[in-house]
Amino acid sequence: MAYETLLTAREDGVLTVTLNRPERLNAFTATMMNEWLRLCDEIDADDDVRAVIVTGAGRGFCAGADLEGGGDTFDSGGAAVKQVPRDGGGRVTLRLFELRKPLIAAVNGPAVGVGATMTLPMDMRIASEAARFGFVFARRGLVPEACSSWFLPRVVGISRAMEWVMSGRVFPAAEALEGGLVSRVVPADELLPAARALAREVVENTSAVSLALSRQLLWKMLGADHPMEAHKIDSRCIHYMGASADVREGVQSFLEKRAPRFTMKVSADLPDFYPWWDERSFS
Secondary structure, eight states: OOOSSEEEEEETTEEEEEEOOGGGTTOBOHHHHHHHHHHHHHHHHOTTOOEEEEEESTTOSBOSBOOTTGGGTTOOOGGGOSSOOOOHHHHHHHHHHHOSSOEEEEEOSEEETHHHHTTTTSSEEEEETTOEEEOOGGGGTOOOOTTHHHHHHHHHOHHHHHHHHHHOOEEEHHHHHHTTSSSEEEOGGGHHHHHHHHHHHHHHHSOHHHHHHHHHHHHHGGGOSSHHHHHHHHHHHHHHHHTSHHHHHHHHHHHTTSOOOOOOOTTTOSOTTOSGGGOSOOO
16 A cells, blocks of 8 residues: 555554645645545455554644645636536545444544544544644635535534534634544544554454444434334344354354454455445335
């Protein structure tokens, strides 16, 4: 895995991805977008990657879109363009949303604009005391991007989402914690150890296939209009996993009071109804 804007390091089933443009506070570019999309495909295909940590190089997490191009940075042609181009940040967040592995954001410094919104489809977010967050779009004449109008209210609630978007202000990690954007705030030197401890708990104790299914069950049900929708699909998942080698191992290891040795692979052992959200019927 060699990239221009991303660094990757693997240890004991945990892949750490570092946004790597420290001279620009890891600002987001088209190159970073394309590399994220390629990396996600590689992560999903690699059964040795069980959990992913995302952090930033240097003193920032991600300062948002790179504004080096000046006032024309976001100009894609307006009315002259017949087909509206897709938002690059949204392409990344949608791909992260579909990822089959758990994602942990370790926010080490400023996370502004797309630097904040790219963390929203991640499953766990922890922050350094040095972290700062900002949904600054209205202060730049823009609107929330990267699907954040869907993600942010679901993560923190509509009132807090509106406050942060309408003011466009940058706020400290303590406010992010109080508002539910992150689950914990730790001293800077404890951030990556804390993220790695979370990742190790995943790697050492859980079934990869169970987590791939569980991740999508929880995310996809955020948009369901009735609990029956959850009942339909979790019944299918329980039926499938209930006859699987991983469930037998999970129960047996519990009874024998030992660590489990799960063998099922995300690349090969997901049920044939996955991805179920593409289906229109339940049978």
